[in-house]
Amino acid sequence: MLLSRVDRFPCSGDRCSECALSFPHSDHPPSPPGLELTKHPVEGFSAGLIDDDNVYEWEITIFGPPDTLYEGAFLRATLTFPQDFPLRPPKMKFLTEMWHPNIYKNGEVCISILHEPGADQYGFEDASERWLPVHGVESILISVISLLSADTPNTDSPANVDAAKEVREDIQGYRKKVRRLVRKSAEDCF
Numbered sequence: 001m002l003l004s005r006v007d008r009f010p011c012s013g014d015r016c017s018e019c020a021l022s023f024p025h026s027d028h029p030p031s032p033p034g035l036e037l038t039k040h041p042v043e044g045f046s047a048g049l050i051d052d053d054n055v056y057e058w059e060i061t062i063f064g065p066p067d068t069l070y071e072g073a074f075l076r077a078t079l080t081f082p083q084d085f086p087l088r089p090p091k092m093k094f095l096t097e098m099w100h101p102n103i104y105k106n107g108e109v110c111i112s113i114l115h116e117p118g119a120d121q122y123g124f125e126d127a128s129e130r131w132l133p134v135h136g137v138e139s140i141l142i143s144v145i146s147l148l149s150a151d152t153p154n155t156d157s158p159a160n161v162d163a164a165k166e167v168r169e170d171i172q173g174y175r176k177k178v179r180r181l182v183r184k185s186a187e188d189c190f
Contacts, residue, residue, distance in 0.1 A: 089131035110159035
């Protein structure tokens with residue numbers, strides 16, 4: 001990834017004064033993803049490095065949005081950034097068990113903002129809804145919180161077909177299952 005000097009951390013000597021990582025000045029990595037969160041914190045989640053030496057792996061906790069099906073939840077996830085971020089989107093995967101049409105059974109999040117830039121080969125998304133290099137951690141997490149805040153999830157192009165089917169055929173059963181997982185997430189947290 002080609003970066004201008006402005007896009008790099010202001011380093012002093014062998015250590016970066018911002019992230020306290022040890023890199024020779026000439027080999028300093030690009031500004032890590034999520035830097036905007038330190039300047040403009042957003043309520044509803046916490047985010048941090050899994051390993052202080054790897055700015056490309058983040059652990060996220062989303063606090064269930066109030067007045068939603070997920071209220072009271074503690075949803076743990078990882079956000080993995082590619083080396084060529086921000087040209088390509090990160091991958092988000094819930095570690096907490098989830099039941100949602102737009103989240104694969106293995107926890108991977110399927111939302112437009114996390115899809116590769118360009119036209120959708122299946123025609124479900126406009127290119128403007130997909131990843132753009134101007135997006136950051138904040139916009140991703142706000143999109144995920146918005147996804148979880150919807151009264152009725154979008155079932156048009158589901159990642160979890162079984163959850164989508166349950167939303168369409170038995171919304172009360174779907175809500176009951178989600179509430180059970182929310183309780184479990186809170187119990188697992190403590």
